[in-house]
Amino acid sequence: MIDRALSIFGTIPNTYYQERTNALNNAGRIYGELGLPEQSLAFYEESIRVGKEGLGPRHPDTVVSMFNIAQRYLGLGDYHRALEMYKEVEDVWLETLGEKHPWLAMCRNSIGKANLYLGNYQTGYDLCSKALQTLQESQGTEHPWCEIIAENIAYAKEKLEME
Numbered sequence: 001m002i003d004r005a006l007s008i009f010g011t012i013p014n015t016y017y018q019e020r021t022n023a024l025n026n027a028g029r030i031y032g033e034l035g036l037p038e039q040s041l042a043f044y045e046e047s048i049r050v051g052k053e054g055l056g057p058r059h060p061d062t063v064v065s066m067f068n069i070a071q072r073y074l075g076l077g078d079y080h081r082a083l084e085m086y087k088e089v090e091d092v093w094l095e096t097l098g099e100k101h102p103w104l105a106m107c108r109n110s111i112g113k114a115n116l117y118l119g120n121y122q123t124g125y126d127l128c129s130k131a132l133q134t135l136q137e138s139q140g141t142e143h144p145w146c147e148i149i150a151e152n153i154a155y156a157k158e159k160l161e162m163e
Contacts, residue, residue, distance in 0.1 A: 017054025018061055021047050025065045032072055044069035063092050067107065074114055083114040102145065105135040109149045116156055121163065125156035 024047035032040035044065055051062030070085035086107055093104045112127030132149040139145075 017050060021051040021055060021061045021065060024050060025061070025068060028065070028068060028072070032075075037072065037076055040072055041069065044072060058092050058096065060096070063089055063096075067103075067110075070110065074110065074117075077117075079114045079117045083111060083118070086111045086114060100134060100138040102135055102139050102143070105131040105138070105149075106145060108134070109145075109152060112156070113152050116152065116159065121156050121159040125153060125160060128152040128156060 024043050028040045028043035028047060030040075031037075031043060047065040048062060048069065051057075051059060051065055055062050066085050067089045070082045070089065073079075073082035073085065090104065090107045090111060093101065093107055097104055108127050109131035112124040112131060114124075115121075115127060116124035128149055132146060132153060135143055135145055135149065
């Protein structure tokens with residue numbers, strides 16, 4: 001199925017940057033879900049390259065690809081690289097989406113999570129707490145992402161108590 005989708009993708013003219021960026025991003029996600037991280041990273045990197053070239057580095061589709069590749073790096077244990085990309089995404093989303101946007105909250109949660117994995121427990125706790133507060137204020141306490149963030153906060157608390 002993915003081979004068929006990629007063959008169709010190959011017919012998209014180079015000038016259709018948004019379609020190409022999204023197709024490459026989706027391929028990266030699919031390969032990641034299939035447990036093929038090298039292929040996943042390659043498609044995400046190409047999505048970012050095409051997005052920056054044709055749409056610009058601050059275009060939403062380019063930035064979503066950057067967030068997704070940061071997620072992949074986090075999952076692979078490359079925390080410093082993930083953190084670098086998350087911070088770039090945070091800067092753009094803060095400017096373009098605003099302080100109360102749920103995507104910015106999830107980005108800050110991810111920055112917090114990367115800090116937790118790097119042993120920066122207080123920083124991770126602070127960022128995840130801020131992300132949860134932002135998400136609850138903008139989306140309500142029942143939003144499914146609140147549970148994800150709360151798990152990171154609980155982990156941070158546990159680690160801080162052990163120090």
